[in-house]
Amino acid sequence: MYFSISAQSLGGHFSQSVSDFVAYLEKENQGIALEEREYFFNQYGDAYSTQQVIKDIDSNTAKLKKNEPKFYSIIVSPSKRELKQLQNSSKALKRYTRELMKDYVTAFNREINGNPVTINDIKYYAKIEHTRHFKGTDKQVMENQPFASKILKLKQDIRKIERGTLEGSIKKHKRTIAKLEHSAPHRQNGKRIVQGMRKDGNQSHIHIIVSRKDASNSVSLSPGSKYKASDVMIDGKLVKRGFDRDSFFSKAEQTFDKTFAYKRNYAESYVAKKDFIKNPKFYFSTLLGLPTHERALAFKILGKAGVPLASIPTNQVQLALKTIRILKRGIDIAIKSGSIGI
Template identity: 50%
Template sequence: MYITISPQKMGSTYTSSVGAYVEYLEKEDLGKLPDLREHFFDQYNDNMSSEKVISEIDGNTAKLRKRDSKFYSLVVSPSQRELKAINNDPCHLRKYVRELMKDYADSFYRNQQVTVDSIKYYAKIEHQRTFRGFEKHVIENAPYRKEIAKLRNDIRKVERGEIKGNVKKLEKKIEKLYYQAPHKQNGKMIVAGMQKEGFQTHVHIIISRKDVNNTYTLSPLAKHKASEVILNGKPTKRGFDRDKFYEASEKTFDRVAGYERNYIETYSAKKDYVKNPGKFYASLVGLPIREKDIAFKLLRNTGMKIPNIPVNQHQVAMKIIKSLQKGIGRAVRSSGIDIGY
């Protein structure tokens, strides 16, 4: 499970409306028949219009300043293994999101009780993802694409008589570069904009910064997990416990989907990797044989080469740790929950 929380922000300033973001989330439905479209949903309704979403979020901004974000974006991206566990079923995903938003509300530390009914949110399921320019596969293929573009340009020049050359030899060079490119999908070189294969279903959730009654603010990006300050002479609770939310989000999915989560997929594994690598590696090699096999299979699916690992966790040497560190770090980042610090 990979979950990110972001404030509403466009460039260096905040926009006054959620409209642009809602329009962006409609992109997959363009040209589809009504019955094939994914609609916005909230805690109790499966079919919310985009106009309703814009009206409700834009109208729930009392006393917010011009440069205050008006809403937050939560993106929930189950792994392909997790999606397989629910048969990539949107109904199961909607059920999970509604339970997840209870965890979200419960993670606030406020004087007034925050429940899911305190939260104004709208969610939308998307089924596709495309490779973007900053991703490793695109970046590492870039030199090959650049050379291929140059060769194609040379072919055009040869055909116009501007330079001398052998078109067939140039075409063979292009074929060789295609073969040598490190990242392909279905036999084609991966480039920015190419649709990713396999299950790519994920959920975008738009959450108003104000509570449902438009009276107080709820920020999941608060710097504090749980603290109290004196405001107007009264003690006031504030904060959002992201650790609590992320850990609950996993347990909720596992409960809703009947999912058996491997250690390498957990938020605690990612936290250990970032903050206590020694504990992470010891936990990894100390797993029961079946769970360890699954963990390393998941790591190999990222393209990582796994060296021989001692069975006894006390035998883990620094040399092995260093050889694992780079690859496991990439794998954990791709399969875990984003740590929002």
């Protein structure tokens, strides 16, 4: 499971309205039948129009300055292994979204009218998407790039030969292009992976737009707060503040496991991510200490994420810092891309 929380982009050419982001999330609905479309939903309903979403979010911004985000974007990306656990991706992910947003509100160290924040105190809209496309920062695209550059140069040379501004054999160039296409390290359905290509398989994920202000449009609730969770004296009054992302991510993972009876492997857990970041040696020690079948599954998960398995230590003696440094880069990339779900 991969989570990200980001504030509305402001400044430059970015709009103060949520309309551009809503339009972006509507891209999958273009050109498909009405009964097959995914609609915005929240804790109250299943089919909100884009106009309703824009109106509700844009009008819920009382006293916010121009340079302050009006909404936050939460992206929840289950791993392929997690998605296999779901019988119906859309229905199950909607159910999960409603549960994880309950975890979201409990992560606030705030009070509204003297009471903890509840699910009815927030204004949010979510949408399920089922496709993803390769980005320029994806490992497959980056490692294919040297081949792409050579292919582009050869195609440019072919056009020059056809125009008579360059001498050379078009057939020879085309044979070289074919060899490069075949030699590229990452392919999908026989084709070289390039930026913009649609990814195969179940790519279902969740986009959530959550208003910065509470449902009454009077209290600011920022998941981007630099304060984790604390009480502070302001004008002689004790005030609660902060949002605990660590608590939110942990609870959201536990909610998924409980909701869908999912048996999570250590290698794909949130606690593993924290172990890896804080103490890589402890992380690998824990991997080696797993029961045989759990360790085998952990290595399989890491292998599918592109981590070099040949470099993973197989015993405590091999847990040298040099080995860990070699592995850290590969696992860092896998974590950031969400490919191992942690």
